[in-house]
Amino acid sequence: MALIVHKYGGTSMGSTERIRSVAQRVAKWVRAGHQLVVVPSAMSGETNRLLGLAKDLMPSPGDAAALRELDAIAATGEQVSVGLLALALQAQGVQAVSYGGWQVPIQTDSAYTKARISRIDDARVRSDLAAGKVVVITGFQGIDPAGNVTTLGRGGSDTSAVAVAAAMNAAECLIYTDVDGVYTTDPRIVPEARRLASISFEEMLEMASLGSKVLQIRSVEFAGKYRVPVRVLSSFTPWDIPIDEEARSGTLITFEEDEKMEQAIVSGIAFNRDEAKISVIGVPDRPGIAYQILGPVADANIDIDVIIQNVSHDGRTDFSFTVHRNDYARTMDLLKAQVMPSTGAAELRGDAKICKVSIVGIGMRSHVGVASRMFRTLSEEGINIQMITTSEIKTSVVIDEKYMELAVRALHKAFELEQPANTVG
Ligand code: ASP
Ligand code: MG
Numbered sequence: 001m002a003l004i005v006h007k008y009g010g011t012s013m014g015s016t017e018r019i020r021s022v023a024q025r026v027a028k029w030v031r032a033g034h035q036l037v038v039v040p041s042a043m044s045g046e047t048n049r050l051l052g053l054a055k056d057l058m059p060s061p062g063d064a065a066a067l068r069e070l071d072a073i074a075a076t077g078e079q080v081s082v083g084l085l086a087l088a089l090q091a092q093g094v095q096a097v098s099y100g101g102w103q104v105p106i107q108t109d110s111a112y113t114k115a116r117i118s119r120i121d122d123a124r125v126r127s128d129l130a131a132g133k134v135v136v137i138t139g140f141q142g143i144d145p146a147g148n149v150t151t152l153g154r155g156g157s158d159t160s161a162v163a164v165a166a167a168m169n170a171a172e173c174l175i176y177t178d179v180d181g182v183y184t185t186d187p188r189i190v191p192e193a194r195r196l197a198s199i200s201f202e203e204m205l206e207m208a209s210l211g212s213k214v215l216q217i218r219s220v221e222f223a224g225k226y227r228v229p230v231r232v233l234s235s236f237t238p239w240d241i242p243i244d245e246e247a248r249s250g251t252l253i254t255f256e257e258d259e260k261m262e263q264a265i266v267s268g269i270a271f272n273r274d275e276a277k278i279s280v281i282g283v284p285d286r287p288g289i290a291y292q293i294l295g296p297v298a299d300a301n302i303d304i305d306v307i308i309q310n311v312s313h314d315g316r317t318d319f320s321f322t323v324h325r326n327d328y329a330r331t332m333d334l335l336k337a338q339v340m341p342s343t344g345a346a347e348l349r350g351d352a353k354i355c356k357v358s359i360v361g362i363g364m365r366s367h368v369g370v371a372s373r374m375f376r377t378l379s380e381e382g383i384n385i386q387m388i389t390t391s392e393i394k395t396s397v398v399i400d401e402k403y404m405e406l407a408v409r410a411l412h413k414a415f416e417l418e419q420p421a422n423t424v425g
Contacts, residue, residue, distance in 0.1 A: 001033045001034060001035065002034050002035070002170075002171035002172070003034070003035045003037070003129070003168060003169070003170045003171055004029060004034050004035070004036055004037075004170060004171055004172055004173075004174065005036075005037045005038075005039060005161055005162075005164055005165040005168070005170045005172070005173040005174070006025075006026060006029070006036060006037075006038045006039070006161075006174050006176060007038075007039045007040070007041075007139065007157060007158060007160075007161030007173065007174070007175045007176060008022050008038070008039075008040045008041065008085075008176045008235055009041050009044075009157070009175075009176065009177045009178065009235070010041045010042055010043060010044035010045070010046070010047075011044045011177070011178040011235075012040075012041075012176050012177065012178065012235035012236075013040050013041060013042070013043050013044070013081050013084075013085070014043055014044040014045075015043070016084070016088075018235075019081075019084050019085055019088050020088050020091075021235075021239050022038075022040070022085060022088070022176075022235065022239075023085060023088035023089045023091070023092050023094070024092060024239040024240070025176075025235070025239040026038055026089060026094070026134060027089065027092045027093075027094045028239065028240065028243060029243065030094055030134060032243050035129045036134045036135075037125060037129070037134075037135045037136075037137060037164055037165075037168065037170070038085065038134060038135070038136045038137070039136075039137050039138070039139045039157060039160050039161040039164060040078065040081040040082060040085055040136065040138075040139060040157070041077075041078065041081065041139050041140065041157040042077025042078050042080070042081055042140070043077065043080070043081060046077040046080070047074055047077045047140075047154070050073050050074050050076065050077055051070065051073070051074060053073070054069070054070055054073050054074075064110075064112060067112035067113050068112050068148055070112065070113055070151075071112045071113060071115075071141075071148070071149055071150050071151045072149050074113075074140070074141075074151050075100075075101070075138070075140065075141040075149050075151055077140075078100075078101075078138035078139050078140050078141055078157070079100055079138060079141075081138070082098035082099065082100070082136045082137065082138050083098050085098070085136050086098035086134075086136045089134055089136070094134055095131075095132055095133040095134065096133055096134040096135070096136055097128055097133050097134075097135060097136070098135075098136040098137075098138075099124070099125075099135065099136070099137050099138070100138050100141065100149075101137070101138050101140075101141035101142040101143060101149070101160070102141075102142070102143035102147075102149060103124075104120060104121060104122075104124060104125060104137060105120075105121055105142070105143050106120050106137075106141070106142035106143065106160065106163070106164075107119040107120070107121070107142060107143060107144075107145070108142035108143065108144055108150045108152070109144060109145075109150075110144040110145070110146065110148065110150065111150070112148075112150055112151070113151060113153065114151075114152070114153040115142060115144065115150035115151060115152055115153075116152070116218075117142060117152070117159065117160075117163045117222075120163060120164060120167035120168075122164075122167050122168050125137070125164075125168065126168070137160070137164060138160070139156065139157025139158075139160040139161060140152055140156040140157045140160060141156075141160075142160075152216075152218070153216070153218070154216075155213075155215075155216035156216055156218070157216075158175060158215050158216040158218075158219035159216050159218040159219040159222060161173055161175065161219070162219040162220075162222040162223050162226075162228050162230060163219075163222050165228045165230075166222055166223075166225075166226035166228050170228070171229070172229045172230075172231060173223070173228050173229065173230045173231070174230075174231050174233060174250075175215065175219075175230060175231065175232045175233070176233055176234065176235035177214070177232060177233070177234065177235065178234070178235070178236060179214065179232075179234065180195060180233060180234035180236075180237075180249065180250060181195040181196065181197075181232050181233060181234070181249075181250040181251035182195070182196050182199050182204065182207070182212070182214050182232055182251040182268070183195055183196065183268070184196065184267070184268050184269065184412065184417040184418075185268060185269040185270070185271075185408055185412055185417070186212075186271075186408075189271075189405050189408050189409065190408060190409050190412045190418075192412065192417075192418035193412065193417070193418070194417065194418055194419075194420065195250075195251060196251050196267065196268070197251065197252070198251060198252045198253070198254045199251055199252075199253055199254070199267060199268070200253070200254055200255070200267075200362050201220065201223060201224045201253050201254065201255050202224075202362055202393055203267050203268065203360050203361065203362055203393065204220050204223075204253050205217065205220045205221065205224065206270070206358070206360045206391070206393060206394045207268055207270050207360055208220050210270035210271075210272060210356070210358045210360065210394065210396065211270045211271050211272030211273075211274070211356070211358075212268070212270050214232060215230075215232065220253070223253060224255075227255060229252070229253070230252075230253045231247075231250050231251065231252045231253070232250050232251045232253075233246070233249045233250025233251075234249070234250065237249070264361060264363055264417075265361050265363030265364060265367050265370060265415070266359045266360065266361035266363065266364070266370065266415040266417065267360055267361045267362070267363075268359075268360050268361070268417070269357065269358065269359055269360070269408055269411050269412055269415075269417070270357075270358045270360060271355060271356065271357045271358070271404055271407075271408055272355065272356050273325075273355045273401060273404065274324055274325050274326075275305060275306075275322040275323065275324060275325060275354060275355070275356055275398070276322060276323060276324075276325045276327075276328035276331075276350065276351065276352040276354065277320060277321075277322050277350070277351045277352075277354045277386065277387070277398060278320065278321055278322070278323065278328075278331060278332065278335065278348070278349070278350050278351075279318060279319065279320040279348070279349040279350075279351075280293055280318070280319045280320075280335065280339065280340075280343070280345045280347075280348055281318050281345065281346050281347040281348070281349060282316045282317075282318065282345055282346025282347060283316060283317055283318070283319055283343050283344075283345040283346075284315060284316060284343065284344060284345075285312035285315055285316060285317040289317075289319070289343065290307075290309065290319070292339065292342060292343055293319055293335075293339050293343065294307075294321065296334055296335075296338050296339060297323070297331055297334065297335075300330070300331075300334055302323055302324075302327045302330065302331055302334075303323065303324060303327070304321050304322070304323055305321070305322045305323070305324075305356075306320075306321060306322045306356070306387050306389045306396070306398060307319075307320070307321040308320045308321070308387050316346070320387060322354070322356070322387070322398065325352055328350065328352050332348070332350050335348055336348060353400065353401045353402070354386065354398050354399065354400060354401055355398070355399060355400075355401045355404040356396050356397070356398050356399075357396065357397055357399060357404060357407045357408060357411070358394050358395065358396035358397075359374055359394065359395055359411060359415065360393060360394045361393060361394075362393050364392065364393050364394070364395070365392050365393060370395070371388075371390060371395040373414060373415070374395055374397070374411060374414075375397075377410050377411055377414040378397065378399070378407060378410070378411075380410070381403070381406055381407065381410050383399055383400075383403045383406065383407055384399065384400065385397045385398070385399060386398045386399060386400075
């Protein structure tokens with residue numbers, strides 16, 4: 001008998017039919033002798049619908065008082081799901097009880113709409129489990145020290161589930177979703193993309209931060225910090241498939257030390273169209289200039305991703321960086337108003353039609369020539385690279401958005417990702 005956490009995403013909870021199927025699947029695990037904590041998302045589309053209602057009444061909520069209400073509104077989606085799922089379980093003859101984040105409680109800080117979990121008190125949940133019940137806990141929400149309802153950011157139910165699994169020392173956290181695992185890249189772009197039987201935690205962290213939407217990045221951070229075994233698998237298999245088959249399906253996130261198999265050099269390709277590039281041309285090259293440009297951007301709470309500064313000519317240099325596309329207009333305005341006058345830069349250029357494509361693999365640590373193979377592949381396709389950034393286990397390039405799919409396909413092929421046990425460097 002093991003303690004297992006199941007998480008079901010919005011599509012898996014999308015209708016009463018789907019919820020019944022989730023209940024049947026959970027009941028199967030209970031009958032096999034396991035203790036189950038289940039963390040569902042809101043029914044698909046529900047969080048968007050709720051936030052849409054809020055937007056009708058206040059188009060751009062900014063202060064804490066308004067953000068507090070957004071969380072109060074958005075959290076109701078999960079509140080409905082847990083009640084429905086507990087009811088569906090009871091209808092299957094399984095004892096079940098539902099809790100909102102505040103009832104557990106799942107304690108968070110007070111950063112509305114992007115709160116962080118600080119502590120989970122598991123006493124109540126443990127006593128229910130000991131009494132033979134399935135415990136159904138809302139994803140996405142918690143409660144701050146002053147008793148306000150908070151939410152964890154879009155996609156936050158993944159994080160709730162992994163955090164509950166960590167707090168309770170669960171044997172495994174199974175994330176049921178509408179895809180059957182983590183792929184080498186998005187199969188909608190590359191039909192030959194392959195499901196990975198396992199992926200290292202560090203690679204998953206990079207993939208999540210670079211644009212793969214399978215797991216919320218914070219959930220991956222939690223998994224790494226507390227060494228929670230996490231598996232991503234499909235909730236669209238028949239609910240009554242044999243449990244040992246189900247337990248081996250999908251993609252397991254592993255920790256490097258556990259990894260005995262030969263590692264692929266590149267495991268996956270991530271991409272993201274959410275960024276925009278900004279260049280400040282002809283800035284005087286003197287100490288403090290990077291701070292003078294990026295300080296005001298950071299003070300405005302705008303996240304900066306890739307940064308490049310050129311070598312200088314005649315005492316002047318060019319400075320480029322990327323921000324989220326949602327922040328593009330605001331950043332340009334800020335630079336025009338503050339940075340251009342204060343630095344005496346010659347010109348400001350912006351480009352929102354870019355994308356970032358990245359290759360990820362822990363094998364890059366021990367193999368040379370991986371990045372150059374990437375650059376060669378792109379050059380053979382006639383794709384110009386605008387910016388490059390690297391870490392130990394990834395190389396990202398910023399290119400024109402219109403070449404994104406071409407680049408992803410060419411790289412997938414060049415690194416032979418369609419074939420298992422790839423060791424091509
Ligand atoms: N319901 C929330 C959202 O749509 C949280 C989640 O689904 O993980 O973002
Ligand atoms: Mg999700």
